[in-house]
Amino acid sequence: MIDPPAEVGRLVFLGTPTEAVPFLEALAEAGFDVALAVTRPDKRRGRRAAPSPSPVKAAALSLGIPFSSDVNDVLAVGADLGVVVAFGQIIKPHVLDRLAMVNVHFSLLPRWRGAAPVERAVLAGDGTTGVCLMEVAGGLDTGRVYRRVEVPIAPDATAASLRTDLVDVAVPMLVEAMRDGLGSAEPQQGEPVYAAKITRDELRLDWEEPAEFLDRQVRVGGAWTTWRGKTLKIWSAQLAEGSQPSGALDGALVGTGDGQLRLLEVQAEGKSRQAAEDWLRGARPTPGDRLGS
Numbered sequence: 001m002i003d004p005p006a007e008v009g010r011l012v013f014l015g016t017p018t019e020a021v022p023f024l025e026a027l028a029e030a031g032f033d034v035a036l037a038v039t040r041p042d043k044r045r046g047r048r049a050a051p052s053p054s055p056v057k058a059a060a061l062s063l064g065i066p067f068s069s070d071v072n073d074v075l076a077v078g079a080d081l082g083v084v085v086a087f088g089q090i091i092k093p094h095v096l097d098r099l100a101m102v103n104v105h106f107s108l109l110p111r112w113r114g115a116a117p118v119e120r121a122v123l124a125g126d127g128t129t130g131v132c133l134m135e136v137a138g139g140l141d142t143g144r145v146y147r148r149v150e151v152p153i154a155p156d157a158t159a160a161s162l163r164t165d166l167v168d169v170a171v172p173m174l175v176e177a178m179r180d181g182l183g184s185a186e187p188q189q190g191e192p193v194y195a196a197k198i199t200r201d202e203l204r205l206d207w208e209e210p211a212e213f214l215d216r217q218v219r220v221g222g223a224w225t226t227w228r229g230k231t232l233k234i235w236s237a238q239l240a241e242g243s244q245p246s247g248a249l250d251g252a253l254v255g256t257g258d259g260q261l262r263l264l265e266v267q268a269e270g271k272s273r274q275a276a277e278d279w280l281r282g283a284r285p286t287p288g289d290r291l292g293s
Contacts, residue, residue: 001093001137004100005080008178012074012082012099013065014038018055019167020085023104026171027083028063032178035077040088041069074099083174084136091136101136102182104174106166107195108148109134110188113141114195118166119159119220123198125212128152129162131170133177135185140194144185149173156238158219198222205234207247207292211259215239218261225291227268227283232291235265235273247290252276254291 010033013024028034037060042051053061060067066077071091074082075098082101084091091101107117108130114120121129130150135143149169153162177183198220205214205225215237217223223234237254240262244255252263263276268283 015085110192112195120195211256230269233267
């Protein structure tokens with residue numbers, strides 16, 4: 001691993017999903033020489049579908065920036081620095097030994113190191129998170145931090161809306177750092193907390209849990225329960241006052257271990273997303289029916 005240069009000339013960009021695209025676009029629009037964009041190979045989205053590019057590759061094509069799916073190619077373009085945003089791959093030591101890299105990480109390190117920092121912050125009920133511009137080191141998000149910006153988490157924030165908020169503050173932070181220089185880096189302080197990917201089982205709604213926890217599961221995205229033995233996805237809901245037995249339905253209100261949730265948008269197995277009220281008209285729950293069964 002080597003230190004980044006005091007002044008940045010040529011850059012390489014490593015990223016894959018939609019949230020990485022504004023960073024690549026902003027660097028190009030600010031006049032930086034982005035010599036190469038590295039992203040995942042084209043991927044099929046269905047058995048008969050043609051392979052489609054990642055959002056970062058599509059952006060690179062639009063901007064006229066060369067692209068590759070081989071990380072080793074960053075060593076062949078004379079770059080001064082690599083910028084990593086949601087790349088999704090481990091960068092091997094032999095690359096880091098020859099090219100300094102910085103990473104935009106969506107948390108206040110060392111809290112939520114790892115793959116799902118935004119989702120974990122919402123699920124844990126954190127009141128604040130943020131963005132760090134950090135050096136890419138050999139460990140999992142262990143590098144020193146050059147810049148950080150705190151971002152409050154709204155009580156009704158979803159993982160998707162919070163990610164948008166983080167991108168909005170991180171893009172100008174990155175461009176400013178590239179223009180003005182990274183400056184000195186500070187070691188991470190505090191006890192590390194790790195952000196493993198959210199599993200499907202973690203998003204199954206247990207109606208014995210308090211409504212506040214279930215609401216956070218829904219806001220992470222992908223929450224689900226069962227209804228008459230079939231999967232029912234809960235796309236959006238909101239906290240509501242009152243109480244009734246766990247899993248019981250009173251219109252769109254569902255009883256929990258403490259409080260209630262009001263269902264707003266759901267998706268029955270094999271069906272499209274729809275307003276909860278529309279689903280209820282078709283489901284016709286009886287007094288003995290419970291979600292989660």
